Amino acid sequence: MKISKDDVKYVANLARLNVTEAEADKLAVEMESIITFADMLTELDTSNIEPTNHAIKMENVFRDDIVTGSYDRDLLLENAPSKEAGCFSVPKVVE
């Protein structure tokens, strides 16, 4: 599969990453080489095969609905890059 510089920029935006022109050039080559390698999977007929999400089969896992302790707010906020009034602080989103 051919991967263009525009493809790289499109995917970078989806992944919320900035790429410079030079990085986009390099990533296009690297991603194309990896994706071309992965194209060998087309050799296998998988039309009637169920996909595997998890190797070990598991049904829904439930626990009893009981109230337990939760973490202290101030403790969790200690790692926040920016906080205010006991909340995470973010740039204005809604005008």
Add this chain to the structure above:
Amino acid sequence: MELYKLTAHELHNMLVNKEASSEEITKSVLKRIENVENKVESYITLTPELALESAKIVDRKIANGDVISALEGIPMGIKDNICTNGLKTTCASKMLSNFVPPYDAFVTKKVKAINAPILGKLNMDEFAMGSSTENSYFKKTKNPFDLAKVPGGSSGGSAASVSADIAVYSLGSDTGGSIRQPASFCGVVGMKPTYGTVSRYGLVAFASSLDQIGPLTKDVTDCALVLNAITGHDSMDSTSVNLTPPDYSKALINDVKGLKIGVPYEYLGDGINEEVKNSVLKSIEVYEKLGATVEYFNMSVSKYALPVYYLISSAEASSNLARYDGIKYGYRTEDFDDLIDLYKKTRSEGFGSEVKRRIMLGTYALSSGYYDAYYKKAQQVRTIIRNDFDTAFEKYDVILTPTAPTTAFNIGEKTTDPLQMYLEDICTVSINIAGIPAMSIPCGFDKNGLPIGMQLIGKAFDESTLIKTAYTFEQNTDFHKVRPQL
């Protein structure tokens, strides 16, 4: 004999017989760290005070006549993607360079419960993505057998520290070979248990359907003991299996008579270094002499495991690493215009190039128009690979292969071409895809004295057979006794 050189089970006997105290053992390892850590560079964070505190607790217990468990008071290290309450957990990334977890991972709680003197947090490839530990934001760990070589990865610090006797044992994580390949490169024992055997609660997620925590140890006996200490059901991990784990030390039996070992041709073919291949063939002869039956067979789909692995692991990583946005914890960029700009700058500055490459690859494989062709296709081939192992295990008790296609390579040798580095995982990724257990044990040395590892693969939840098979080899060979000269 210096205490730091000994295995956990040897040290336990000394503790019980009052021939050494936990404080003496811990100080011996700390002294060794002072002497050789500057050469090996396996730790990101060192915690000598914390270690000595636990050691003193154990010594008081012994003085009081209390019974101590097998690993109590034995100093160890933890890979830096496993959360430790109040102690920095960086994932070897700029993104988490200041992150102090407010909680312990399940396995951290487990080792704290046995008063393990925790020596520190071990270096790794950033977010566990890599096969050489060169992708760490902080430092490059060296192979103790040759400081110009890589220790393997991503659990390079975990493997190098045990190899260099600067941790008696360590915990690592394995998504596609990240415990087994560095164990092979550094001449130690490493096991990836069956998916769901060890809780992933508090393990920073890379690829959630493949990740598993496991031990790196100096011998097979220690491997069984560490496994005993870290397994068990955990309600905080919905994929943790609700089974009572066996006592793995009961599998330390020197006997493989009648054991059926299968060797897939594909794992000894193209791309496998001749010296590695010869060591593995000699190991097979050892097993035959000890009474095991060995049969060669075909696993024709094994060549598809690597692309399946890189598609699934990158897709899951792109989703898991979306959480690093500069809001809740971790790095945040200095200057930004708006929220989207904050996200983009934070992520572009906080992640290293390999992590970005995998996020890009995974986002591509999940994006509209390519989802069916890549991600879904990979999951379907994952089913075929699992079925292939199921079929093989109808005939064999254990499958034997090399752990890695090469011995340790030079630092910088494979950093320019990502695909070359990915090929390092060719023997190990299929095991994570199938969710089954596998371990690497030392089985030889190349002409430059670098360790070679062989991989033993077992049925799901049959770690005991792997331990028995590995233990028998170890009791009849001396490869595990060769330590690096530092």
